[in-house]
Amino acid sequence: MKPSRLVKIEILACLAIGILAGIxxxxxxxxxxxxxxxxxxxxxxxxxxxxxxxxxxTKSSHHQAAKCNDCHIPHEFPWKYVEKSRNGWxxxxxxxxxxxxxxxxxxxxxxxxxQANCIHCHEGMVSKLIEHRGxxxxxxxxxxxxxxxxHMSLD
Amino acid sequence: xxxxxxYFLVIVITTVLTGNIVALLxxxxxxxxxxxxxxxxxxxxxxKDTDPEIWKRNYxxxxxxxxxxxxxxxxxxxxxxxxxKLDEDPSWKRFFAGYAFGIDYREDRGHAYSxxxxxxxxxxxxxxxxxxxxxxxxxxxxxxxxxxxxGNLMQGFAEVNAMPLEKAWAYAKHPVACIDCHDPKTMELRxxxxxxxxxxxxxxxxxxxxxxxxxxxxxHQEMRTFxxxxxxxxxxxxxxxxxxxxxxxxxxxxxxxxxYYNEAGHKDWxxxxxxxxxxxxxxxEFELWSQGxxxxxxxSCADCHMPYKREGAAKVTDHHIRSxxxxxxxxxxxxxxxxxxxxxxxxxxxQARTRVLMDRAEAALLDLIDAIxxxxxxxxTEDQLKLAYEMHRKAQWRLDFVSAENSMGFHAPQEAxxxxxxxxxxxxxxxxxxxxxxxx
Numbered sequence: 001m002k003p004s005r006l007v008k009i010e011i012l013a014c015l016a017i018g019i020l021a022g023i024x025x026x027x028x029x030x031x032x033x034x035x036x037x038x039x040x041x042x043x044x045x046x047x048x049x050x051x052x053x054x055x056x057x058t059k060s061s062h063h064q065a066a067k068c069n070d071c072h073i074p075h076e077f078p079w080k081y082v083e084k085s086r087n088g089w090x091x092x093x094x095x096x097x098x099x100x101x102x103x104x105x106x107x108x109x110x111x112x113x114x115q116a117n118c119i120h121c122h123e124g125m126v127s128k129l130i131e132h133r134g135x136x137x138x139x140x141x142x143x144x145x146x147x148x149x150x151h152m153s154l155d
Numbered sequence: 156x157x158x159x160x161x162y163f164l165v166i167v168i169t170t171v172l173t174g175n176i177v178a179l180l181x182x183x184x185x186x187x188x189x190x191x192x193x194x195x196x197x198x199x200x201x202x203k204d205t206d207p208e209i210w211k212r213n214y215x216x217x218x219x220x221x222x223x224x225x226x227x228x229x230x231x232x233x234x235x236x237x238x239x240k241l242d243e244d245p246s247w248k249r250f251f252a253g254y255a256f257g258i259d260y261r262e263d264r265g266h267a268y269s270x271x272x273x274x275x276x277x278x279x280x281x282x283x284x285x286x287x288x289x290x291x292x293x294x295x296x297x298x299x300x301x302x303x304x305x306g307n308l309m310q311g312f313a314e315v316n317a318m319p320l321e322k323a324w325a326y327a328k329h330p331v332a333c334i335d336c337h338d339p340k341t342m343e344l345r346x347x348x349x350x351x352x353x354x355x356x357x358x359x360x361x362x363x364x365x366x367x368x369x370x371x372x373x374x375h376q377e378m379r380t381f382x383x384x385x386x387x388x389x390x391x392x393x394x395x396x397x398x399x400x401x402x403x404x405x406x407x408x409x410x411x412x413x414x415y416y417n418e419a420g421h422k423d424w425x426x427x428x429x430x431x432x433x434x435x436x437x438x439x440e441f442e443l444w445s446q447g448x449x450x451x452x453x454x455s456c457a458d459c460h461m462p463y464k465r466e467g468a469a470k471v472t473d474h475h476i477r478s479x480x481x482x483x484x485x486x487x488x489x490x491x492x493x494x495x496x497x498x499x500x501x502x503x504x505x506q507a508r509t510r511v512l513m514d515r516a517e518a519a520l521l522d523l524i525d526a527i528x529x530x531x532x533x534x535x536t537e538d539q540l541k542l543a544y545e546m547h548r549k550a551q552w553r554l555d556f557v558s559a560e561n562s563m564g565f566h567a568p569q570e571a572x573x574x575x576x577x578x579x580x581x582x583x584x585x586x587x588x589x590x591x592x593x594x595x
Binding site: 006019020023024027030096098102105153 | 179186492
């Protein structure tokens with residue numbers, strides 16, 4: 001029985017999807033895609049842009065207590081993965097197109113995540129402080145003064 | 156017909172998607188390669204390879220930056236365009252009266268021109284200059300000195316210093332080059348210029364460290380300043396042998412260098428209008444920087460003048476050495492978390508303040524020169540003018556120290572202001588003394 005034209009297209013489409021999936025998965029693996037699901041700080045310097053931050057983190061006071069994700073990514077599901085994807089998309093786009101200003105700076109959005117994470121761990125100590133006007137209005141942040149607790153001078 | 160469109164769509168979509176994924180794959184591959192391959196040794200470099208063109212083969216990225224030092228750019232107060240400082244501010248013709256600098260005095264251009272510009276200036280065309288000048292205008296001087304001195308660096312240095320500059324030029328093939336700051340085998344930073352080696356030894360001895368050798372005793376961060384300090388310093392030619400000397404054995408502050416010169420009985424020339432034995436400041440960048448806050452914080456010359464840049468995944472020291480004002484984002488923002496404009500404004504505020512103080516110092520010095528000339532016409536004796544001469548020497552040395560220094564006060568703003576304040580005071584003291592003579 002001769003296959004109908006429609007079936008032919010379906011076979012072709014399957015082939016196409018297979019090829020795409022093959023090189024897609026290979027590219028994903030080659031780019032260490034799985035590492036981005038982990039908590040390993042080394043994943044953050046796969047592309048070497050954050051090498052200086054990583055190097056200075058290994059010498060910082062938070063080295064034993066917190067990794068990149070603990071300060072820079074929300075802790076709770078699903079926001080952890082929402083933020084990982086958002087940052088992942090922004091970073092890989094910038095690095096692929098090589099069109100970002102340097103030295104790199106934290107974005108206002110990510111700065112709010114960091115502030116929330118400072119409070120998340122240190123709440124027992126700072127619960128009274130964070131009621132202050134400056135903090136509630138977001139004009140004062142922990143890292144304004146504690147500039148090098150995570151890595152070289154924070155912003 | 157519909158089926159044909161079906162085929163067509165499958166082909167187009169697959170083409171576009173595979174094309175994009177492969178492009179991404181190749182991009183990742185390139186970045187990964189950049190990260191792995193720091194450099195490839197195409198040639199084996201040795202002490203004889205003074206030509207930067209040979210180094211280019213191993214270090215194309217660094218060489219690209221180095222070549223860009225031929226750029227001509229202006230900043231508000233300086234830059235790398237060879238404009239005439241004498242035309243810009245004619246008072247300096249009078250300050251340098253009777254000296255080669257009064258004939259031709261231009262803003263310096265980039266390293267790429269160091270040799271060419273030395274042959275270009277009227278100071279070498281119309282005046283006899285010693286081979287000592289070559290130390291900082293040509294590349295591979297270690298090799299030159301060792302060739303002339305039969306393997307002995309210091310002996311070759313002494314011989315080249317004493318020969319006429321035209322004769323010394325025969326040994327010079329390149330402007331300031333790679334080998335002046337890098338060991339050709341290890342690429343480690345090193346200092347090769349004998350003037351600096353002796354100068355820093357004397358300075359360290361003054362600070363209580365005996366037999367200091369920067370090549371074995373300095374930290375890497377210190378070397379990132381010392382390689383520049385080989386040349387960007389105050390110096391003079393000692394004795395009839397024209398032995399190039401950095402006057403640092405009493406320290407590097409303006410009055411410490413002055414007291415060194417006073418003790419050595421040194422003068423650069425006799426001022427043609429007043430007859431005072433005056434000094435010429437060279438370009439004391441290292442000295443002024445060492446009095447500033449950046450120095451105290453451990454920031455080296457290279458940190459601001461050769462900041463790191465990124466090419467793909469590779470980190471490269473920018474060998475396009477230039478004013479940080481032309482590269483503010485990389486030069487300043489790495490440490491200062493403000494905008495580029497904010498940082499430029501801060502620098503230019505400091506420079507504008509230095510400039511207005513310098514204007515006052517120039518006016519004061521002109522008044523002193525006028526007063527001495529007038530007193531001489533009225534018949535004042537050398538003995539009567541002794542104090543005025545001393546004040547002229549002091550005031551001009553301080554004014555020139557800040558003026559000849561290439562940062563318009565930025566390298567140490569308060570120190571520059573202190574020096575200029577002293578200059579103004581000495582000039583006016585001298586003026587009061589001379590005018591007192593006439594009344595008496």
